[in-house]
Amino acid sequence: MSIKNLVVLASGGGTNLEALLVAEQAGELAIDGVGGRIVAVVSDVPDAGALEIARAFGVATAVVRPANFPDRALWDEALTKAVSAFSPDYVISAGFMRILGSTFLSSFGGLTINTHPALLPAFPGAHGVSDALAYGVKVTGCTVHLVDAGVDTGPILAQAAVAVQDDDTVASLHERIKEAERRLLVESVAKLCAFGVQSDGRKATFGN
Ligand code: GRF
Numbered sequence: 453m454s455i456k457n458l459v460v461l462a463s464g465g466g467t468n469l470e471a472l473l474v475a476e477q478a479g480e481l482a483i484d485g486v487g488g489r490i491v492a493v494v495s496d497v498p499d500a501g502a503l504e505i506a507r508a509f510g511v512a513t514a515v516v517r518p519a520n521f522p523d524r525a526l527w528d529e530a531l532t533k534a535v536s537a538f539s540p541d542y543v544i545s546a547g548f549m550r551i552l553g554s555t556f557l558s559s560f561g562g563l564t565i566n567t568h569p570a571l572l573p574a575f576p577g578a579h580g581v582s583d584a585l586a587y588g589v590k591v592t593g594c595t596v597h598l599v600d601a602g603v604d605t606g607p608i609l610a611q612a613a614v615a616v617q618d619d620d621t622v623a624s625l626h627e628r629i630k631e632a633e634r635r636l637l638v639e640s641v642a643k644l645c646a647f648g649v650q651s652d653g654r655k656a657t658f659g660n
Contacts (some may be wrong), residue, residue, distance in 0.1 A: 454486045455489050456487070456645040457488075458489065458490070458542050458543070459538050460490055460502075460546050461494050461514070461546065462494075462503075462546050463500055464500060464547040465500075465502065466504075466546075467630060468637055469493060471547065471635075472637065473506075476488065476490060483647075490509075491511070492513065492514060494531070495513070495581075496515070497515070498517060524553060528555045536559060542564070542644055543560050545566040547568070557601060562651065565640065567594060568580055570594070572597060573604075573612065574589070580592075580604075581626045591615055596637060599610055600653075609640055611636075612633070614632050647660065652655060
């Protein structure tokens with residue numbers, strides 16, 4: 453079986469990471485014998501729940517904290533080095549709340565996907581769920597996309613819709629989005645590992 457090595461970037465609680473790890477254990481990160489293996493989790497937040505989840509699954513961890521670097525460019529270089537140490541075929545940004553810089557993208561551009569809790573290009577940025585709710589949309593959702601230099605602007609690989617309910621709060625809506633997001637991310641990572649990804653810079657598809 454051909455295995456792709458994956459590094460997951462995460463800043464938060466890590467439910468997306470956990471879904472990937474559970475899927476890997478269940479053989480669901482593979483299609484027709486070609487699959488992914490999470491070799492490390494890298495975070496910018498030393499006490500991120502995602503790191504605990506990684507340890508519980510016996511996965512290597514690394515932390516690259518922006519506060520330990522004089523500027524963003526040096527942090528970006530250190531992050532790139534930390535990720536490179538695990539020789540990933542692909543990088544999965546799953547709740548990583550930082551913009552990846554030019555050094556990172558020169559190594560892993562085209563090989564990094566991100567999950568976002570809104571239907572891009574609507575509601576990019578750190579407040580995708582609350583922005584959608586405040587705007588009054590009736591349908592929102594989640595997007596898996598290739599990472600480029602912008603904020604949630606990269607070519608879209610997959611999306612799932614989630615209906616907004618009249619009595620939704622940010623928390624209740626985000627919870628339903630995260631259910632859809634976990635499924636979409638697992639499915640997307642499996643396809644990425646099995647088929648690769650191609651993009652013209654705007655439109656992207658799994659396959660090569
Ligand atoms: C996800 O909804 C992700 O898209 C957003 O933050 C959430 C992270 O959740 N950026 P978790 O850390 O995977 O639980």
